[in-house]
Amino acid sequence: MNNLLPHLSARQPSAAEYLRRILLAPVYDVAVKSDLTPMRKLSERLGCEVLLKREDQQPVHSFKIRGAYNKIAGLNADQQAKGVVAASAGNHAQGVALSGQKLGIKATIVMPNNTPDIKIDSVRRLGGNVVIHGNSFDEASAESRRLAETEGYTLAAPFDDPDVIAGQGTIGVELLQQARDMDYVFLPVGGGGLAAGVALYLKSLKPSIKVIGVEAEDSACLLAALEAGERVNLDQVGLFADGVAVKLIGEETFRVCAAFIDEVITVSTDEICAAIKDIFDDTRAVSEPAGALALAGLKKFQARYKLQGKKLTTVLSGANVNFHSLRYVSERTELGEGREGVLAVTIPEQKGSFRRFCELLGGHGITEFNYRFADPAKAHIYVGVRLAEKADMANLLATLGDSGYEVHDLTDNELAKLHVRYMVGGRPSQPLIERLYGFEFPESQGALMRFLNRLGERWNITLFHYRNHGAAYGRVLAGFNVSDQEKAEFEASLNDVGYEWRDETSNPVYDYFLAHRD
Incomplete structure (x- = not known):
């Protein structure tokens, strides 16, 4: 690592010139000195002191x-x-x-x-x-x-300009004043302006601080440049973390980052979503995806190197989030924490097979279940399961495999999570005597098994869709092979189970999308 950049030109200042520009930057005409907020819940979970630089407090909610x-x-x-x-x-x-x-x-x-x-x-x-x-x-x-x-x-370039880099470097001045004894700092990288300015300031004044750059996996232009030894123009970038969706790292920011950043780590969309939730849980701030990028990297780095007892600082770089995207963030959070897995499983098409499958899951709660009758011999189901930790998935896959089930782990399959989960089902391949019912299940352990034990052996389930939305009651849609003559007896069984239910067979959307047609 080169701690003193040579003075090449006004366009490429030396490290000393950058320090002068950072210290003289008039940013406080409009900016505020943002808080460095302890993340107490996350700190306890990780065994390290985690501090969050709150750049969402700026007048434009961004650094x-x-x-x-x-x-x-x-x-x-x-x-x-x-x-x-x-x-x-x-x-x-x-x-x-x-x-x-x-x-x-x-x-x-x-x-x-x-x-x-x-x-x-x-x-x-x-x-x-x-x-x-x-x-x-x-x-x-x-x-x-x-x-x-x-x-x-x-x-006015967004990152590849010495004056812009120096302005962002004032974050480093504040960090060193607020946490002089920090061990690591994790910085988000898009075009590299923030990372360059802060890394240069911190490493110039206190080289013992480890500076880690964090990029989104699908926009990792700095990592690509470091590996190639020169700037690389990515073919495409992901747009979820739009604030860091940059194909080509800046020329000047690359020069500075290459000299002062110790390591670069990349994170997935799911890991970013989990970090957004962590920020909310500890601060009640709602970060945009790019704003939570660095915290996602901190968590991944801590787990990878098993850091304990260290002071870890990071930057919440922005909070200009589109409110409607929070629905997507919420869905992906548990996957990012390794607390949910997604499976495709083939089970026999016979009464009681769903109940027997659920029994094999043991203490793993079901977060989602999609099924539609299609074949008289076997059924393909899409199921989400609750995990205590990521390692649980391997044990669950082994248990299902040993029990004779054909099973595929879809947890990291973007197509499955983005699209297929909503498309499983459709119309059955052959005529069915079927009635459709909507239910509200209490979100408590054993609620699903109670339902299956009372109904699953007697009445053949032809359709099942369930998603856990984190509310007190889960919404379930289920189809049953029930004739008109059996309807009264069947609904008496529903009343015996004790869950709220409603007959949806006459709902026009059932005829449009789910009922068999010749």
């Missing part, structure tokens, strides 16, 4: 205001008169817009089509002129450069 203001405040009078242009998926855009408003400078922001509405609306409220262009940050960035050339705007 980006620091770099944007530092850049724009340093423009000369002619540049200020012509205005600035920036490309951003949202947080840098808000920082540029607020900086322009504060300084009386026209700000034009180019945003890709996938930008959440909350970020677009916020930029407009701050007086920014929004231009929607392209399907990725890189396409938006190209358009911003074109506008800078044709309109005379100054380009």
Whole structure:
């Protein structure tokens, strides 16, 4: 690791020059010194002291205001008169817009089509002129450069600019003041501005601090560059953590990160979702996916190296989350923690087979179950199971395999989790005498087995869909092979079970999507 970057040019400052720029950055004209909040629940769970730098407390709910203001405040009078242009998926855009408003400078922001509405609306409220262009940050960035050339705007780059890097580096100043004895710091990496500025400051003043960069698995442009020894343009990037969806690490940020970051770790979408929940549980803050990226990396790193008794700091880099995405986050949280697994299992198509399968699960609660009659001999089911820890899955797979079941682990299968779970079922391949019922099960251990013990042996189940939503009662949809003559007897059995139920056989959606048709 090279702790002193050579002074190459104004574009590539030395480490000493960066330190000067960081310490003189006028970011507190608009930014606040954000809290370093103890995460007590997570700390107890991990056996380390975990501290969260709360950049969601900034006026635009993101660290980006620091770099944007530092850049724009340093423009000369002619540049200020012509205005600035920036490309951003949202947080840098808000920082540029607020900086322009504060300084009386026209700000034009180019945003890709996938930008959440909350970020677009916020930029407009701050007086920014929004231009929607392209399907990725890189396409938006190209358009911003074109506008800078044709309109005379100054380009306010989101990360690959020494002034922006220095502005973000002020986070490092605060971290060292707030936790001088930290052992590790985990920094999110998109284009690399925050990671470069903070890593340079911390490693220059206290080299013993280990600095870990964290990237999303599907947007790992820094890791790819480090492995190749040069910047690599990724073919595509994932958009879940849109704030770090960058195909090409910045030229200057790569130079600095390569010199000052000790290691890079990547995390999955599920691990990011789990970190969002951890932040909420400890602080009641709702992070955006990119904002929780570094904490997800902290957790993965701690587990990988079995760290104990260490002081671990990280950055909640932003909280501009699209509210409607929280439904998806909630669904993926347990998978990210290793507390839920997803299986595809083949069971005999006969009365009682579902009950016998559930008995084999032992203490593993069922979180989801999808089944539709399709073949007289065997049934393929999609089932989610509760796990105490990730290692439980291997034991469960062995138990099912030893019992003669054909089983596949789908826990890491994105197609299964994103789409197939909602498509299992459909219409049966042959005519059925069937009635459809909706139920509310109490979310308590044994509720499903009680249902199956009372009904599963006597009445053939032809359809079953259940998902645990974390409420007091679970919603269940089930089909049964029940003739009109048996209906009264069957419903008497339902009353005996004691769960709330309703007959959905005449519901038109059943006829549209689930009932057999010749």
